Amino acid sequence: MASVSHLFHLEIGVRIMSENIKVEEYILSMENITKIYSNGFIANKSVNFKVRKGEIHALIGENGAGKSTLMKVLFGQEQPDSGEIFYKGKKTNITNPLVALHMGIGMVHQHFMLVPSLTVAENMVLGVEPGKYGMFSYKEAVKLTNDISKKYNLPIDAEAKIMDLPVGFKQRVEILKILLRGVDVLILDEPTAVLTPQETDELFKQLKVLKEKGYTIIFISHKLHEIKKLCDNLTVLRNGRVTGTAKVSDLTEQEISKMMVGRDVFLTIKKDVAQPKETVLSVKNLSWVDKHGKRVVNNLSFSVRAGEILGIAGVEGNGQRELTNLIARLEENQIGEILLYGKSIAKQSIREIREQKISHISEDRMTFGTVYEATIEENIISDRFYKKEFNKNYLMDAKKIKNHVNELIKEYNVRTDSKDLPIRTLSGGNMQKVVVAREFSSDPKLVIANQPTRGIDVGASEFIRKKLVTLRDQGAAVLLVSADLNEVIEVSDSIVVMCDGSIVAYLKDAKRVTEEQLGEYMLGIKKQSDEELREVVHD
Amino acid sequence: MDVIFKSIFSTVFFYTILRVATPLIFVSMAALIVRKGGIMCIAFEGMMLFAALGGVIGSALTQNLFVGLLLGTIFGVTIAMIFAYFVLVLQSNNVLTGLALNILGSGGTVFLLFALTGEKGTSSSLRSLQVPHWNIPIIKDIPILGEIISGHNLFTYLAFLTVILVYILVYKTRLGLRIRSVGENPQAAESVGIKVIRTKVISLLIGGLIASFGGMYMSMGYLPFFTRDMMSGRGFIGIAAQNLGGGIPLNTMLSAMLFGSAEAVSNVFQSLRLPSEFVQMLPYIVTIVGLISIGGVKKESKSKIKRIKEIKESTHE
Structure with a gap:
């Protein structure tokens, strides 16, 4: 009898131990995260993402690999369709960014969340302003800013206006801002994309200091030399799936590149050898x-x-x-x-x-490629309405234009009921066909x-x-x-x-x-x- | 010429400036708060008209000045809240909504007036009360200064007090900081847990309150009764003053007084044999000139930015 209860206790003891290990090992663990957007696009498919306390963990992948979606799920901006998030060993339900912030997860967005005409100190304390009776104590805010900037050795002029600061310093304010709110985990979304090389070096120094102080950093990037220089571990995403998690020092840049870049579907187009002139x-x-x-x-x-x-x-x-x-x-x-x-x-x-x-197909269909509210016909003739062939006695030749547009719709296989529908009613593919019809039909x-x-x-x-x-x-x-x-x-x-x-x-x-x-x-x-x-x- | 100078450099003239600038100071402060909250609102004319009529009706029916002021405020703030509901909650176009509320102010006040008194022009048949004038002790006995700044309607002193209060609100309170942040970068404010819509509604509430005082001054101080369309564009001049003042309370007040002096000058000129149309044009011309000069200043600062950029480029070489 005694031995049975002894065994029972032992088992519990082992379980508690293993839970303790989990607590110590991973500060954050996202398990089997799947996110499917309403248009059917699978952004994350059973993604496992685990971060140890006090490390700099790189999350890498090409554009559209699902990095941003995963971080949005973590930061509460998107809800996963399935999967669980454990933070400090506890299962959590992050419903919005404020919940994440209160838990201790902060994010430095690519587009800074700062108010340009306010000073650094004012931006720092926004939302948690010091002061009594509804008054705002600016002095206190400046003091808080200077204290925290000294503590982390990230010097900043607390009374400078944000709009007068160079980008590197704005980013520093963002980092200080989330440190002030007492976070343990910092997410940096492609932080070096906007920085000059000198500013990047400076940022890396700062991040290493933070790591020494025990902070955990998730570093999103696709620049391999930066990851080699800065990060301890990495997780690679490709097409919404994890293709690997490893120690950075165990891999060569070539190996990382292979994990990141790859063709899943092969496509071939028949064509003759080019005859350049x-x-x-x-x-x-x-x-x-x-x-x-x-x-x-x-x-x-x-x-x-x-x-x-x-x-x-x-x-x-x-x-x-x-x-x-x-x-x-x-x-x-x-x-x-x-x-x-x-x-x-x-x-x-x-x-x-x-x-x-010269024809130009812009990558930004909505801004440069089309006039969103205008009809298909108007979009097609927008580059040729003034030409002689479409005009008759100072007015546009409606009949000629109509024929021309209908021909192009047929030739380019645009699926629509009428050329007079606004282009916004078309699907992305058909919209692009209209753009292409206009750009390719002018004998470029x-x-x-x-x-x-x-x-x-x-x-x-x-x-x-x-x-x-x-x-x-x-x-x-x-x-x-x-x-x-x-x-x-x-x-x-x-x-x-x-x-x-x-x-x-x-x-x-x-x-x-x-x-x-x-x-x-x-x-x-x-x-x-x-x-x-x-x-x-x-x- | 001599007549002009004599009438301009008189204590009466400076007294008049303060008198006519009062509603402009109020509404420019209202515009300032609302603008800081990032809302382009042009409905002040409507708010002021309703507040002016509300004050008259309230005080006439109860013969209690306080009830009059309360009703006027409720009228004006209601218009501000209708604007807030349509623009911030239902996301309607702010210019069209503002325009609609101004037209409502113009027609609705006449309708209410007619329903109550049977008249369409003025409320002179209602025995409404007026806000008293105040002779400031000691100061009133100082020559020149006393004549200019003493003996004004209490509203006038309240207007200058409002400038100080608005300054404190915007720059020294938590709410002010939040209003400024939602006005400039709502995403940033939201990311730190500030409720954006609520903060904007509060800024409109305060703006509506201040604009109401401007409206009530017109019917309970400047004139002793309500007349139809009595704001005659003051709501818009207030917005212009806010722009000219660059959103800074003191500068905005000075701009409002500049427009006030133009109006005072036109009052003086009216007694001369100048065409009245020309004279009445003056305040508006000053407004336009003021706005153009602001445009010039802004352009200059842009070229400064470009210079900085060039310097940067050369250092990156």
Whole structure:
């Protein structure tokens, strides 16, 4: 009898011990998290994500791999469809960001949550203002700020206005702000995306200090050299699934890159070998600095010839959007030259550029690609309504326009009941077909296509890719920007890889390129020599 | 010319400035609070008209000044709350809602007046009360100064007190900090647990209260009765003063007084043989000139930003 009860106690003791171990080992553990959005998109599929106390844990993956969704679930901005979250050993239900904050989880968003005209001290204490009887004690706020800034060795001018601070310091305020609220876990969402290299170094120093003080940090990024420099462990996501969790020091950058980048579905497009002719677009030493003083586009030189498709591969946000916007004149103040048929476009208006048979598919369909409230017909003729062929005696020729639009709807297979419906009633794929119909039907000599198939169905994607090849065969020069490796490899004739605003590789024959190779260039592990890169300029 | 100078550099003239600037100071302070909360509200005209009529009705029916002030305030704040409900809760367009409430103020007050008195023009048949004037002891005996700042309606002193109170509210209280934060970056405020809509409603509530005082001054101080459309654009001039003052209470008050002096000058000119249309135009011209000059200043600061950017660029080279 006695031995049975002894055994029983022992068992409980073991169970308590194992729970204790769990408490000590993992401060945070997300188990089997699945999140399916209402449109059926599976953002997270049975994701397990565990973080030890006092470590810097990297959460990495390509755009759309599900990092943001997982963090939104953790921070209470999204509710998971299934799965559990344990924090400090206890099962928790995080219903909104404030709950997360009270529990001790704080997040530094990519877009700062700061009020520009208020001072640092005021921003620091917002929501938990010191003072009695409804009054706000600014002195107290300044003191709190200085105390905490001294404690963590993160110097800041408490009385400076946020709008006068450089980005690195704004980020520091964000970090201090969540430290003031007594968090134990800090989530940093791509914190280095907005920083200059010097500011990044400074940030890493700060984060290491925080780690020494016992804070746990989740660091979201896709820059491998940063992760190598800073993090202890990493979890890799791809297509909503975890492809691995490991110690950073156990892996080479190549191995991490393989875990991150990969093709799950193979796609092939039949096409003949390109017959490049004269140079249409040539970009020379192009740079562009954003309003924070960051060099987003850095000394690019390349050219695109008639009859070839030049693909630009890269993780989103490495200067591709700014590059295409500069070529399409949606962005100004460039440094360097953009030449169209050997003539600079700097002084030309957008219409003048388009008159030279340049087409542009913007990655931002809603802002630049379409007029959201206008009809399909209006969207299609928006670039040609003023032309002679569509006008009769100072008025637009409604009949001619109608025929023209109906023809295009048929040719490009836009599924709609009428050309007079607002374009917002169409699905993403059909909307993009309207954009493509307009941009491809003007007999273009140069097509700039930025993420032309993002977020649209397989059928429409295939259609657009084939059209790009057809245009090439008809003698157009095509510049294809895409973060989709399948697309870049299959559609392009040659590939340029962009990383951190610079061109890091020129791969002459897209057919012989592997995704591992691309991954290493995209993530900044490898870089070609200047001689190799010079070949992309054909003059 | 001599006549003009004599009438402008007189104590009566400066006394008049304070008298005509009073409603403008009130409404500019109301506009300031609401603007700090990030709301573009143009319904002050409507709030003031209803408050003006409410004060007259309340005091006439009960012969109690306090009840009059209370009813006027309730009228004005009600309009502000209707605006809040439509714009903040139902998400209707703020300009259209404001416009609708101003038209409601114009027509609704006349309707109420007609229902009560059978008249459509003024409330002179109602025996409404007035807020008393105050001769400040000691100061009233000081030559010149006494003549200018003593003997005003109590509302006038309250207006200047309001400026101080608004300053304290905006810059020295927790609520003020929260109003400023929801007005400028609601996401940031929300992320630290501040209730954005509630804070905005509170700013409109306070704005409605202050605008109501401006309205009641018109019918219980400036004039002893209510007349239709008696605000004649003061609600809008208050918004302009707020803009010209850059959202800073003291500067806003000074702008309101600038517009007040333009009105005072036009009062003086009316006694001369100048075309009355031209004279009446003056306050509005001053308003436009003021707003244009503000635009110029803003442009300059933009070019400053550009310079800073250039300097930065060169250091990054």
